[in-house]
Amino acid sequence: MAWLRCSIGFADRDGQFNMRILAVDDDPVFLELLAGMLKAIGYGHVTTVASAEQALHEVDTSTQIYDCILSDMQMPGLDGTALTTAIRLRSAYRQTPILMITAMAGKSFVDDAFTAGATDYITKPLDMIELKARIGMVARLLSERHRLAEFARLVGQRAAQVDINADFGAPLLIPGFDRGIEFLAMENYLLTLGVKRMYATAAFGIHVKNASMIFNKASGATYIQMLGDVGAQIVDSLKAEDVKIAYAGSGTFVCITERDMGQTTEDLEIMINIGLMDFEAIYATDRLPVPQVRVGEIARSSFLSPTKPTRMLERAIAAATAPPEKRGKSGQMVA
Template sequence: MRRAKLGQNTMRILAVDDDPVFLEQILAGLAALGHHDVVTAQSAEQALGWVEKAKPSFDCFLLDIKMPGTSGIELCARIRKLQLYRRTPVVMVTAMTERVFIDGAFAAGATDYITKPLDRLELKARVGMAARLHEERERLATYARENGLSVGAAEKQVEFDAPFLIPGINRAIEYMALENYLLTLGRKSAYSYAALGIHVTNAARIYTRTDAPTFVAMLSDVALAICDGLKTTQMLLAYAGEGNFVGLASRSISTDLNELEQSINFALTDFKDIYDADKLPLPDVRVGELIRGSVFSLNRPTKILDQAIRAAQPTKRTMSKIRLLAG
């Protein structure tokens, strides 16, 4: 382990890589960006040792994917299981760009991805994003302190339009992580994906009639029903705010979307007694059309997420149903 000098108002970072040359490079790169409080480890096992005894805790992780023994992806999953690090930015680092590794990293809870060899501009952008996530958490912690709440309780005071990580759902990742995933793939590889928007049409009504924890629980119910409906289909799922979920799956996905919508709404009827007791309507879910990117498109790769969300809005869907009936 090497501990660089302490800085102020910067993140405390744990960088893990089995190559000491790379660790020296990343220490220099981070220092050039103003991050001086960096701890390094050369294996997942050593990193977990630091994680257990870190005081203060780490604000960001940079994890090499390919390491002997426990891989960076397994390490990411183990860090994510710790309550303290449930939402800490995790940036994966690797020379390999094969999608199989990227998929695994994001599914294990990574928030972003950077490739070797290091490029200063890329490092600046990725670590800058992690710093923004960290600042968001710090603001939340301050808010919690000032209002006599636990951070967990403060997290539950959600804004209606804010994306957040749905708790307790294996396939769920943060919306920003889903965007980063697509940006990392780039236009060419993103072409092999399809996005699916799923909208809770009465989310605003439920939000105004209940407290934040119940609203979050409602979204968890919907997320569970979505995962059940998707069965074995591999899909990363994120909550984008305003009652909108968006999923990302292989372009060749063959799910029947009408059947999926019915299955989700049917699954939610299992919770009817609970919603009745809370005097709340059951969530009503609409599934949009699959949005596939065009290989010739000059749009940013994340555009398909916006399009998928728009395609799931009731007005659009109603219009298309009317068009279908008319014609």
């Protein structure tokens, strides 16, 4: 499963985690500044290139895989969005963190970057503290991926005897789930939009009601395969909708959209569950129940009570995971 191929850097003589970073910007002065800031916060293995074309040549010819890519948005020739799209087509870089560092703060630029596959979006002028926090986040993400790398080799097997140390509560990027983005990228997208610009955005959760039961009975590989089955049905049921989908952990997917849905959440729930019944014979062979989902009511931001952008995701997940007795007549979760 080449999609999860990931080089996890190395430790220097002091034992500090270090990453191989590729920085892309057509401004040589900024590139020098960025490399200096990265070195100052402990990341000295930085390769700089002056264009997207040079970046693609570098990732294609380098003998070592880069752990993280930092790219400008607006550049002559291929821009940062096109570069991100091109990099994601390389199997070795489908999950590599890509951080856009740009002066372009407009929502359309943010949308384009995350739709292309960006992991995070930082606006210039660059702040040392913010850069350290964002790169530190990437280091933690890569460390977690290293722990999950065994999934790439085994997740395609429905072998109950295979013992994988799966973490029920952890978000992850599910193998084969092509329309899915990382939950971290979804959070970063909303944080980049900010409170004022996200009022048109809505979120809803899709919870596998018997996920805990399947997790406790199945091997780690089979559990991840189950999540892939559910993800495939979510994508098929939402194929006419413009949504971003991420797996948030604990058997729950979360979706965000900026358009009114062409179907109700009740109809969506029915469609997904009907689709999952096609897997009944496979789950019976594994002596497991067919996964069943609950789709929560749509959560939106309020002009009257603005909160941090990621709070909307929390409310969407809570609405999908709340037991029936905690829901109101409209399906909304009751406090």
